[in-house]
Amino acid sequence: MSITELPVRAADGHETDLSDYAGQVLLVVNTASKCGFTPQYAELEALYRAHKDQGFAVLGFPCNQFGGQEPGDAAEIANFCSLTYDVTFPVFAKIDVNGADAAPLFEHLKQEAPGLLGSKAIKWNFTKFLVDRSGKVVDRYAPTTAPRDIEADIEKLL
Known part of the structure; x- marks a missing residue:
């Protein structure tokens, strides 16, 4: 199955795919x-704006599983992203x-690109x-990897 066929929920909660x-x-x-990594939104947005016309997209999926750091609902998340970091890349429903x-x-991403020592869980x-x-998963990057440090890998695929 292609990654673009996997079900996701849009920010408004409706079922869709990629x-x-x-x-x-x-x-x-x-x-x-x-x-603590939230400022990466700025670099993610910069990557998106720099390469979107070449067929590149950043897809954000809010998650509240780590320290309760995404407590807001869809509207609060959208407002935060827009007002704080001027995010224009797609941000989906919280998952x-x-x-x-x-x-x-x-589940697919973790299976295709395990983390350090083969661990599947996102840390x-x-x-x-x-x-x-x-639609092939090429690589997985740790939260500590700055988006700007991924740009060369992105450019190789464009």
Whole structure:
């Protein structure tokens, strides 16, 4: 199954998929508004603006599983992203990335790109997955990896 066929929930809560992003290079990120890594929103937005016309998208998936750092509802998250970081890349509905209720997209990402020592679980907010134009998961990046440090990898796929 292609990553673009996996079910996701849009920010307004309706079920959809990622078919609108078929053929694009994607950076899929679990995000949070009250995390030490939250300033990465600015770099993610800069990457998106720099490369969106070349077929690149950042896809944000808010998650409250790590320290309760994404407590808001969809409207609060959207307002925060827009007003604080002028985010224009797509931010989807809040999800779980680990556990019994983990979103199918993140189950797939973790399976295709395990973390350090083969661990599947996502350890914290702002774990990033790079996906090529064919929908193949190319790499997984730790929350501590700054988005700007991924730019060369993105450019290779564009």
